[in-house]
Amino acid sequence: MSNAARQTDEIVIEVGQRHIREVNQDIMAACATGRPIRVVNTLSRHNLGVGLPDNVDITFEGSVGYYCGGLNTGANITIERNCGWAAGEGMAKGHITIGGYAGMSCGAAMIGGTIHVKGDAGPRVGVAMKGGNIVVEGKIGYQSGFMAHAGRIIALGGAGESCADALWQGEVWVAGGIDSLGVDVDVIEPTPEEVAEVDAILDPLGLVDSSRNWRKLVSGQRLWYFESRDASAWLMI
Amino acid sequence: MAHDLSKPYDYPFDVASEDEIRFRDAGAVDGRPAGVPSSYDEGGSTRWTPEAISEVHALAQLGRYQVRGYNTFNKQMPTFDDLTFVPATMTRLPLEGYRESCDTTTVLGGGRGLVERPLELKIPIYIASMSFGALSASAKASLGYGASKVGTMTCTGEGGMLEEEREASQRLLYQMSPARYGVDLDHLRRADALEIVVGQGAKPGTGGLLLGMKVSPRVSEMRTLPEGVDQRSTIRHPDFLGADDLAVKIEELRIATNYQVPIFIKMGATRPRFDVAVAAKAGADVVVVDGAEGGTGASPELLLNHTGIPTMSAIRAAREALDECGMSGKVSLVAAGGIRSGVDAAKCLALGADAVMIGNAAMVALGCNSPRYLEDYQALGTSPGACHHCHTGRCPVGVATQDPDLEARMNPNAGAERVARYLTAMTMEITALAKACGKSSVHNLETEDLRALSFQASAFTGVKMAGIDRAYDW
Structure with missing residues (x-):
């Protein structure tokens, strides 16, 4: 983006080879001003923008490494290009846009908010997630949704192998091909009402397309229990 | 002189009657014929013991492994009783056990100089990671208050x-397990230390287990789980795989908590010589090594009995690993697993631990296995002193349960006081031994203060054999 296009009140933070602690301190200080933040020369460094607060608008120019936007509590984060592992891990609230590709474990264990990946995502998207939405315009990698407790993973460009493996109450929505299903998955044709719920997530991202052939993957609940839910069955015999 | 085999030999007397030959004389006892060893009654097979036979019968009925709580029943595990202290005599000077002071202050996580608030505990013991879910909320709070009274720490599990525990514990270690139940940035920042769990002594290599009877509405909400499911947790973390990634993860947690609090890594003891070195390299401030004797609320029984290495051996290996990489003093070492008393704890310190944590022992102080509500022990098929039914959630004394009626059986205020007194008594035991060994700080206890009473203990630890003063060697 050219300098002319930048917002005039934007705070620019240089990463380069500076200590990541110092960079993050600058980011936190900038967050306190309420002004938009642009982080430049990111060099795919790890741990940029960890634990950001609410009401923050921050853009990472270029690509970032692991855990960008991790433990986010409300910031609106834009990563212009690609991200490494576990972008937005543990995020509770906020919005992360990834302009390019996402590495492994995007949105791992997230609790809330939305992650939007414009390219493909690596394996284990939304692993152990507890809530929120992950929208991937491309394909999601193998074992995506592994043991997702709650929340939705929405893949518009298909899914890799072992998709939706061992889910709790999380859902994986796939438009496009699925290389293979994980264990204990039920494939459901969603109702129009359910599709409308997903479209409501996609609408603000400009991604609604009524021609999609959705498959909704949920837990078959066969892994939820040993054979008995009765305490007496668990006494030693 | 060779016999002539062609001619039968004849005694120079009459052959005795068959009854006489077979000991069926007047002194014979019915049902106990001579020539039948007592082991024929008792079952002398070393392979097919009554336990082994019962195990086959159980598996044949269940079609699954047995699940239970508590800790290992493997009889081959050494005990800390295999070690003895050799106090100061002629070559060393003891301190006055009843009069002189002995420092018990324990600082964890300050060695790298990276964090603002290293943990300063008044005693070298803290309460191990036991989750709300495994234990009742009252039990968690009692542990917190008891620990606070004596200036030490508890761990969330x-x-x-749990808000009750945060309220109760002046120092609270916040655990991040692979399943990341209830992870919340605010909680991270309200914690006094963070712990990344890569395994536990009771079942290294396998994730946590909480049967549906304990997945109450509150537990299910805190863990974002369907109510009543058999929660079998992950063991691999969702966002890192190996040590290089873990180093980045640790940095992330430091940033999230603004370099305020130490980061622990907890592991089950399997290959501590390498695992501890790797954890130190990954950037941990504190490494917790949990031996195979460590307890649990629920586990496949085979993992309790047949995985991991003994605590005593793990401590020596861990300390030597830290020494070898020059990380002793920079990284603190916590030991756990089967510690029942201040004596056991003192032995762990002497073997090389900077602190110990107690889980089962703290539960017992709360009232676990106390001889009350006998009919409820009987309903579980057990008795006080033998109960290991934490997994059922039907704890007769209200410690390891989510049932409100059972929970009410433990008076939380009394529980807190018992925990405080128990920790105080343990600390006195440690200082008594330390002073006898001439140490003005419990952290000055050393391996030289110990001797082994068994080849096994000496071989496991490198502690010298009693008397001969040489370690059992190959």
Whole structure:
């Protein structure tokens, strides 16, 4: 983006080879001003923008490494290009846009908010997630949704192998091909009402397309229990 | 002189009657014929013991492994009783056990100089990671208050931060298990230390287990789980795989908590010589090594009995690993697993631990296995002193349960006081031994203060054999 296009009140933070602690301190200080933040020369460094607060608008120019936007509590984060592992891990609230590709474990264990990946995502998207939405315009990698407790993973460009493996109450929505299903998955044709719920997530991202052939993957609940839910069955015999 | 085999030999007397030959004389006892060893009655097979036969019968009925709580029943595990202290005599000077002071202050996580608030505990013991879920909320709070009274710490366990425990514990270690139940940035920042769990002594290599009877509405909400499911947790973390990634993860947690609090890594003891070195390299401030004797609320029984290495051997290996990489003093070492008393704890310190944590022992102080509500022990098929039914959630004394009626059987205020007194008594035991060994700080206890009473203990630890003063060697 050219300098002319930048917002005039934007705070620019240089990463380069500076200590990541110092960079993050600058980011936190900038967050306190309420002004938009642009982080430049990111060099795919790890741990940029960890634990950001609410009401923050921050853009990472270029690509970032692991855990960008991790433990986010409300910031609106834009990563212009690609991200490494576990972008937005543990995020509770906020919005992360990834302009390019996402590495492994995007949105791992997230609790809330939305992650939007414009390219493909690596394996284990939304692993152990507890809530929120992950929208991937491309394909999601193998074992995506592994043991997702709650929340939705929405893949518009298909899914890799072992998709939706061992889910709790999380859902994986796939438009496009699925290389293979994980264990204990039920494939459901969603109702129009359910599709409308997903479209409501996609609408603000400009991604609604009524021609999609959705498959909704949920837990078959066969892994939820040993054979008995009765305490007496668990006494030693 | 060779016999002539062609001619039968004849005694120079009459052959005795068959009854006489077979000991069926007047002194014979019915049902106990001579020539039948007593082991024929008792079952002398070393392979097919009554336990082994019962195990086959159980598996044949269940079609699954047995699940239970508590800790290992493997009889081959050494005990700390295999070690003895050799106090100061002629070559060393003891301190006055009843009069002189002995420092018990324990600082964890300050060695790298990276964090603002290293943990300063008044005693070298803290309460191990036991989750809300495994234990009742009252039990968690009691542990917190008891620990606070004596200036030490409790740990959340993997179930997320319980408000009652945060309120009760002046120092609270916040655990991040692979399943990341209830992870919340605010909780991270309200914690006094963070712990990344890569395994536990009771079942290294396997994730946590909480049967449906204990997945109550509150537990299910805190863990974002369907109510009543058999929660079988992950063991691999969702966002890192190996040590290089873990180093980045640790940095992330430091940033999230603004370099305020130490980061622990907890592991089950398997290959501590390498695992501890790797954890130190990954950037941990404190490494917790949990031996195979460590307890649990529920586990496949085979893992309790047949995985991991003894605590005593793990401590020596861990300390030597830290020494070898020059990380002793920079990284603190906590030991756990089967510690029942201040004596056991003192032995762990002497073997090389900077602090110990107690889980089962703290539960017992709360009232676990106390001889009350006998009919409820009987309903579980057990008795006080033998109960290991934490997994059922039907704890007769209200410690390891989510049932409100059972929970009410433990008076939390009394429980807190018992925990405080028990920790105080343990600390006195440690200082008594330290002073006898001439140490003005419990952290000055050393391996030289110990001797082994068994080849096994000497071989496991490198502690010298009693008397001969040489370690059992190959």
